[in-house]
Amino acid sequence: MPVDPSTATLLIDGDWRTGAATFEVLDPATLEVVGHAADAGPEEALTALDAACAAFPAWRATSAEERATALRAGAAAIRAAAGTLAAIMTAENGKPLHEARGEVMGSARMLDWAAEEGRRAGGRVTPQAAGGPGLVLRAPVGPALAITPWNFPASMLVRKVGLALAAGCPVIVKPAEQTPLIGTELVRIIAEAGGLPAGVLQSITTTRPAEVVGALLADTRLRKVSFTGSTEVGLSLIRSTDTHLRRTSLELGGHSPAIVLEDADLPAAAAAVSAAKFANAGQSCIAVNRLFVHRTVYEEFLPLLLERVAALRVGHGADEGTTLGPLIDFAGLDKVERHVADAVKRGAAVAAGGRRWSPPEGGARAGLGGAFYEPTVLTGADDTMLISSEETFGPVLPVYVFDDEDEAIERANTTDYGLAAYVFGSALARLWRAADRLDFGIVAVNDPAPVRPELPFGGMKNSGQEREGGSEGIDAYLETKSISMKL
Incomplete structure (x- = not known):
């Protein structure tokens, strides 16, 4: 045969x-x-x-x-x-x-x-x-x-x-x-x-x-x-x-933190965080899951981040201009919705997105039936929320405010996971200190894509x-x- x-x-x-x-x-x-x-x-x-x-x-x-x-x-x-x-x-x-x-x-x-x-x-x-x-x-x-x-x-x-x-x-x-x-x-x-x-x-x-x-x-x-x-x-x-x-x-699994220090290049950091979060619709073990921003630059940084998120285009991956495709299945979508609902219930605000996405009526792809979710940013996040302890594996980014470097690193390390972490700043001594103290197998310094053949890839703890x-x-x-x- x-x-x-x-x-x-x-x-x-x-x-x-x-x-x-x-x-x-x-x-x-x-x-x-x-x-x-x-x-x-x-x-x-x-x-x-x-x-x-x-x-x-x-x-x-x-x-x-x-x-x-x-x-x-x-x-x-x-x-x-x-x-x-x-x-x-x-x-x-x-x-x-x-x-x-x-x-x-x-x-x-x-x-x-x-x-x-x-x-x-x-x-x-x-x-x-x-x-x-x-x-x-x-x-x-x-x-x-x-x-x-x-x-x-x-x-x-x-x-x-x-x-x-x-x-x-x-x-x-x-x-x-x-x-x-x-x-x-x-x-x-x-x-x-x-x-x-x-x-x-x-x-x-x-x-x-x-x-x-x-x-x-x-x-x-x-x-x-x-x-x-x-x-x-x-x-x-x-x-x-x-x-x-x-x-x-x-x-x-991972639960990757990103830390934006007060001396970071803010436009570059916003672009990098957006790329590191929303690639593959956030379905990445090294995707940014928790974003910590220094209080003194938060008001300046957030609009830059939201501008990047607004530029993302949801749709079929084969269509020209699409930058965010669907989640792999509806089980993943259910988890995303559960995390967002819990965060909002506990006091977070939806600064962008926050809903399932459907294609425009009458468009060429009006019949898309997959598990799409809008690229989402949550502000006012705190450490009591599900999204602060569980990996979302979807296009949702909670933003936290911190006051000093020690606090940010301690909160970043408070997880059972230790795959990847990101830190954005200018002063070499501070960046080196942060990279050394973050308990993650991969630390990206001002870099949204820390995966290269010449670098070892893997995590600590339950990662x-x-x-x-x-x-x-x-x-x-x-x-x-x-x-x-x-x-």
Whole structure:
């Protein structure tokens, strides 16, 4: 029976396969079906693990230069297909097309970085001892599982895949069920462009992640898991087995503060805060969730921020001029509305937005039925509100006033999360002090986009463990072996 390429989203042991069932993929802006994916179960997942285990000895023995060449070929192919990949991402994720293209191009840079990191992941020779030399070797940890999110379905996938392959680990990708098409296409491009052997890179799409991932976690041959998603699910992965340990990288939720000091460049800070908050409709683990503004500049800063927010254009991500797309689903919209209602009940004022968004009557997109919400700014926020302790994951920005630097940093740190924080100011000593004292894995100083391939990405506290990216990223896929020699 010929394979239907529209549903052959399972790459297992070098073959594209369909499953016994399929599921629909929806455009979150229109709720229309934009594709179908194979709905795999535990059996397919374990078959993929069999293939990964079989491929591991040869892939770990492949030279770092050969692996790097394959990854660079994948990066070049991603760049060549950037337009198509961006259109796929917008169709199933909803983000504006220019954001999707930027994410795709950033993914190619991550793959290039991973290629070079694999060539630098060496060990060392220790100082001569009485009995002889000592060696520290780095060895790939083994077959890995990459569980990727829907909000950044290209960059998160490629970051994990690139580092795993560069280290010598075969990897099975499980894309989010909301965005399986972009994940499938990226896996295809990387596997084909790099000429990867069967079993080295595989993909499993499913609407039953608990069953599929559970079967893999129960198998001791799976030696590494890298997960990006909610803190609740991340903690469940840590608790998933009580008979054996495995390496687990977690990039979880956030509750990012931004601090505007009294010596900040206010127009630049307003532009940066708007960008860091409303990209991807606020559905980002590093989106600004709490904005602290010094009392002496609050009255000047707020109109600048509101001007930026007013310039945002809500609509379908594929339409020219759109800068804010829909939320991924109505569960996300319900949470946004609950947070806004709670804040208003507790004394906050809606300075901008505050409602569901509908397209203008009679327009070309009058039928949009997705979970849209206006870009929203709340003033008069305080620390008792739900939005002050829970991650909203939507286009709502509460603004708080503070009186001194110590107060701002203390309030910013009062959270169980520690992924990203932002600080805006001019005096280098104060910025350095703030960056040092903020308990977050990523601190952006006057920078709305603190994600680069050369910087490690990850959080403290309940925002995760281990790092992706930077020279530290490949460590998550390598074991350290000490060799003591007596000659």
